[in-house]
Structure formats: structure tokens, C-alpha cells
Amino acid sequence: MPQLYDAMVKSLDASLSGGQWDKEAFWQEFRRIWIYAPSPSTSSAIPVTGALFFLFWKNASVTNLPYVELNELIHRYTKRADGQNKCPILITTSRFYRQQIEDIFMSFTAGIKITTRSVHGRERRIQQISKSICDVHGSLIEHSIIVDLFFTSSVVYLPPTIEIDLPSMVANSGYIHSVGSSVYIRDLTKTDREDIIDNLSYNLEHGKRAFLTPYADEYFRPHERGAHSLRNGLDRIRLQARKHHIQNEPLEAALEKIGPQVPDVQIAHGLYSFKVERETAVIAGCAEEFTLWIVTDQSLYFDEEERLGYPGQKHYLIIYKQYLYNANPMMVFKERKPGWVQSITLPHTLSRAAISASGAPFGKGGNVRILDPFVGSGTTLIDAKLLWPNAHFVGLDADPASPRMIEDNIAFFAMPPTQLRSFAKSLRRICDFLNPKRKKKTDVSMREALREHGGHDSIGAIHKYLELLAPAGRLEARDPNHREVIGDETGEMPVESLISMSDKPLADRLLFYITWRSLKLNRYIYGKNGESSLGPILYEEFDRTLVEVDQLLSDRSCEHLENRGSFDIVKGLYSRAVTHSDYRFRRLYNDFKSSSGIDVRVVSDSVKHLQDLADSWKLNPSSAQPFDLIITDPPYGFNADESAHRDMRSLYSQLFRQCIRVLGPSGELIICLPASAKTGKAVPFYSTRRYVVSQILLEAEMQEKQFIWKIRSQLQKRTLVDPPLLLGWHCSGFS
Structure with a gap:
């Protein structure tokens, strides 16, 4: 365990002053060398150890599964840095780990004074204590992993003796949104501009420019929010550039001052779309393989009796270097x-x-x-x-x-890009036709407009499916014994209609499903407001599906970088991404x-x-x-x-x-x-x-x-x- 021994020697040397041992000085130096050291990277520029930040799709108010999953994945995908696959680990917290290290330090230095004036004698005594600590507690220290939990994220600190397979972790995860090196985490009320500058400089490779942007409302256009749901997850980590402050200074103004003092960082201006700013930064020489993000999060309070998570009182400013994004479709x-x-x-x-x-x-x-x-x-x-x-x-x-349904779902995600683009084109035509803002010269209902359009294209198909799923006249009939206005007698999808379409092209059945979902999710609105509500409820569902399909197309158009068995690594907009x-x-x-x-x-x-x-x-x-x-x-x-x-x-x-x-x-x-x-x-x-x-x-x-x-x-x-x-x-x- 030469790495641990060297860390102990340096930490003990830093803690010794005037023959007296300083516990705080020892901890600060040991933490800097052993825990917070910048993460070395593999040839693919993905970190394998060090301080790692994990962002989740959903926060603890929804489920505690992100933490359960993270716990299992850490156990599964860690290995010894020396190449040995078997790697027993002990997961602990920062607070407990610090107490443990300080107790070890005190037990080996209590009552020991180094009075010798000889530099050689001082070094020899420090080396003896370091060797004793490594012999007795080395295995415990080398196999301890620190995990600190927040409301929507987590930080994992790996010692230099342990490596982790981050691509496999993200690819096999359900709740990990992205992961990267932790650069800066502080209580929002105690953030310091100079401290941020020091941490950015410490964590960046000299000569390798980095693009930095806050995850703030002002920096993203509405159309850039994509298909992913932000509710109870990413919405809680967003910043507001004019509301959030660093040292009583708005974040936006503070970033303008930080930029010139860190020459290897290019900070987003928020003047253009994120995509344009990011691509412009890459052309200007910023690294493609990572993006520096500024986010916020809260401490985690977990109610043991109710088994529910709640946001704590503390708010944190977090900067992390995103290396991997979960692009699982x-x-x-x-x-x-x-x-x-x-x-x-x-x-x-x-x-x-x-x-x-x-x-x-x-x-x-x-x-x-x-x-x-x-x-x-x-x-x-x-x-x-x-x-x-x-x-x-x-x-x-x-x-x-x-x-x-299973076959159609798998077939949809198996669509090659050309076929997927063709389906997106059909959805776009339908949305243009259904859009309530589209100027209409007549007062006909949407059903009549669809019928008048006729034809055998995608728009004409919607009218055909409406007649199968919500026949014209059912609303007016109002049969007391038939209260449902859509589907069969029970208000469910007429399965025979779907099964009868088995010989039709996949795109036809996909449009059938979307039409049914529009009606099913809005059956009360349709039943109450009648044909006048048909256009808006159809448009809402088709438009949302188009956004999702466009997101899938965007992810599928990324340059393929590496085949990893059951998943792939591609070049994403923000960083590398893992996908199927x-x-x-x-x-x-x-x-x-x-x-x-x-x-x-x-x-x-x-x-x-x-x-x-x-x-x-x-x-x-x-x-x-x-x-x-x-x-x-x-x-x-x-x-x-x-x-x-x-x-x-x-x-x-x-x-x-x-x-x-x-x-x-x-x-x-x-x-x-x-x-x-x-x-x-x-x-x-x-x-x-x-x-x-x-x-x-x-x-x-x-x-x-x-x-x-x-x-x-x-x-x-x-x-x-x-x-x-x-x-x-x-x-x-x-x-």
C-alpha cells in the first residue's frame, strides 16, 4: 500500500509543528491528498476514481430507489486499481469517515512528542508512525468509500486504490441522469468566488479549455427543455442567474468576474441557445468530452417512520465536470x-x-x-x-x-434513423393540421376537418381511428346504459380493432395508439365538452409524442464511439453518453x-x-x-x-x-x-x-x-x- 503510506507521511508531516501534532491540519492534508485529489482519467477521458458527482432523474420525494440502486451499483462495479477484480468495500459517510481517521491519528500520536532537531530524525519518526498505521488500519482505509447523499444527487469519494466502471454504472441504471468529477460543493450561504476560482484551476488540466454553464432558466430556451420530465427531479436543481448569489453578488455577475481569472474556462453567456453556445465553444477549442455544470441541491432528510425523503434546510452550490450522460431511449x-x-x-x-x-x-x-x-x-x-x-x-x-403491444414497442425502438425520421415527419404534419393556433377559414369541427381532408395519408388515418375509438354520434346518443363515450362498453380499447391491424405497417398502429391515448387520458374533458375539445386533446398528445421522437432522433444521430457489450458509448452534446x-x-x-x-x-x-x-x-x-x-x-x-x-x-x-x-x-x-x-x-x-x-x-x-x-x-x-x-x-x- 505505497500510495496510502505516502499520503500518511505527507499528512503527518503537515500536522507536526513545534513538536506538537495538529489533528485538524492532519485531516485537511489527508483529505486533500487521499479523498479530494483530482480524478485521473482513462484513455477515453472518463474518470475511474476520485470525487464523483451523481445526478438523479428523480429526487427523494418520489422514491428512495436511486440510493438503493447506487448502493448496489457501487458494490458491483468497483475493483482494485492494481488489477485485482475482488474488491471488498465499506461504504461510509464523510462525517463518520472523518471521525474514524481522526481517531486513528490520535491513537498513534497521543503522548508522542518529537523533540529532535534533526530533520532525518523527524522524518524517520513520521515514517515509523505511517508504517504502523498502514500495517494496522491500512486495509480499512484503502477499502472505505465515502457516499454523501443530497435530495436529488450524491457524491461518491473513491480512494486511489479503488476504481469504478462508470459507463457500466450509468448504462445499467434507471435513475442516474449523469455523472462526472466533483469540482466544488459548498453551502450556498458560504460560497466564495476566490474559492471557486481555486477549485476550478485545481481540477482542470492546463491547456485544456472547458465550457462552463449554469443550469439556469435564463440560459435555456423553452424548446431546449426536451422530452424528459423535470418534475420532482431536475426542476429542483435549476438555478436562476439573477436570483441566486455568490457572496451577495448575483450569479450572472459573479460568473462574469470568474471567467477572466480562469483562462482555461469559457463561460456561457446565455445570449443564444445552449446548443449554439456549446458548439461555438467546442469550435473555439473547448473539450468535447465534458461540460462543467453549475447546479444547486438541498440536504436530504429521510423520515424513518414514513420512509419518505424530504428536502433539508441546507442549500448547496455544486459544480461538476459531466463526463457521462444517460441517453437510454x-x-x-x-x-x-x-x-x-x-x-x-x-x-x-x-x-x-x-x-x-x-x-x-x-x-x-x-x-x-x-x-x-x-x-x-x-x-x-x-x-x-x-x-x-x-x-x-x-x-x-x-x-x-x-x-x-410488446412487439410494437420493441419494433418502434428498433426503427433505423431513416424510418424514424419518416415517422417524425408524419407526426409533424399531423401536429400542423391539429394545431389550435392554425388559422381556419371554416367553423367545422376537428372531426369534420379530418374527414374532409380524407386521403390515405397519416392525417386521413386519424379520422379513421377516431371512428373506431370514439364513433361520431355516441356523444349525442347519450344512452343511459352506455355512459362511456370512448372505446368499448367498459371504456377500454377495443382490442379486436388493434389485433385486426396486425398486417398493417407499424406506423399505422403507432398512430392508432397515440389517438387512443389522446382519448383515454382526456375522456372526461371529451365527455363534458364534446367535439369542440377534440382538436386540443389530439394536438396535445401528438405534439408531446413528436417532442419525444425528436429527442430520440437527436440521441440516435450522435457519433458512435465504442461498443461495450450490452450498451454503446456515443458523442453527445454535453459529454460522452451511454445508450442502447x-x-x-x-x-x-x-x-x-x-x-x-x-x-x-x-x-x-x-x-x-x-x-x-x-x-x-x-x-x-x-x-x-x-x-x-x-x-x-x-x-x-x-x-x-x-x-x-x-x-x-x-x-x-x-x-x-x-x-x-x-x-x-x-x-x-x-x-x-x-x-x-x-x-x-x-x-x-x-x-x-x-x-x-x-x-x-x-x-x-x-x-x-x-x-x-x-x-x-x-x-x-x-x-x-x-x-x-x-x-x-x-x-x-x-x-
């Missing part, structure tokens, strides 16, 4: 994949995080069997197969439209069509199907193929009537019994459940966390299977990352 669409029938789909951020936090598939190299008894539109299937292409995924669902290119989805599509590693079945009763499967394995043990991971999002029963509640109670009482029966040794069970209801309705008892946990524990006992509680070092309070989790329940290890 599923993060753009989240729960809004095109193949859609109703708003009960898991967001891909949540699904991806839950799957990546599972240890079972990783421990077997991805050669695992995965089950989702309620696969729906394929959220878990897509995420699992992108993470582990060699996994065998079984999906069950009672909806006959499920296989069609269209050819990876084409491979997934081919696997789906050929049933290679994917088995999606329409069953009338998923629980009964699992029961039959488990019974057959019991009769013929040699045929058993238990699952390594079961992940599902069962129906919650929020809108069920009394009859449906009886069915739901029966489903929940049987579901976990059968899941545990088909779960293999050391298998994992992940079930997404509602943490609370925000609609005024109580969460049905059978889908509450308390009931589900009790059911699983009881069933495990009844089947003589042992519940294993996985204990290891983790982030801060145990309740922050231990199961049950907010928005889901992660049960690790039935055997």
Missing part, C-alpha cells in the same frame, strides 16, 4: 412507450432501477430465468433483456393485446419474433398458470426450471367494485404462494406496490406493504424456504435502503 419515454392501452404502466426509470438493484442475474453473468406474471406492454421485459441479453424471460398477461442503439433493439426484436430467450403468453389466470407449472415440476422434478428473478407490477385494485375486490383479494392471497413455489434457490422477488394513494381513496388492504410482506414471510415459512436478510455496508441509515422500499418491495434471497 427508455428514459425519454418512461411510461409513455407507443404501445399503450391505459395509464398503469411502470416508468422505465423505476423498472430499470429495480432490476439493476437485483443481485441474482449479475451473480450468474446474466444467464438467468426471469418472470413477470403481469407483463403488460413489456416494460420489465425490455429493461431486463437490454441489461442481460442472454436471460430467458417469461411474460404472462390476461390482456390479448399484450403480445401485440437501434441495432440492439433489432436484436431484441428478432429474439421476440423467434421466441429466442423470450416467451410471452396470454393466459386467462396468471396465478393458476404458475400453480399448474409448480405442480408439474413437483410431479417431475427433472423438468423444473425455477426462476432466478420474479419482478412484477400487479393490479392494485384502486378502482375495483365490491365484486372485483373479492377477486383481487383472492389473487393476492394466491399470487405470492405460487411465486415462491416457482422461485429458485437464492432467487429474488421484486413486487411494485403503491406506497400511498393521492386520489382520496385508501390503498386496498390486500395491496398494502404490511399485508404483502406478511404474506411472503408466511408463505416462505410454510414452504420451508428460508428468508435471507442480506447485510453489508450501505448508504447512511439502514431504513433508507433496506426493504421494503418506497414504490416497491425488494425481497432478497429465498432459498
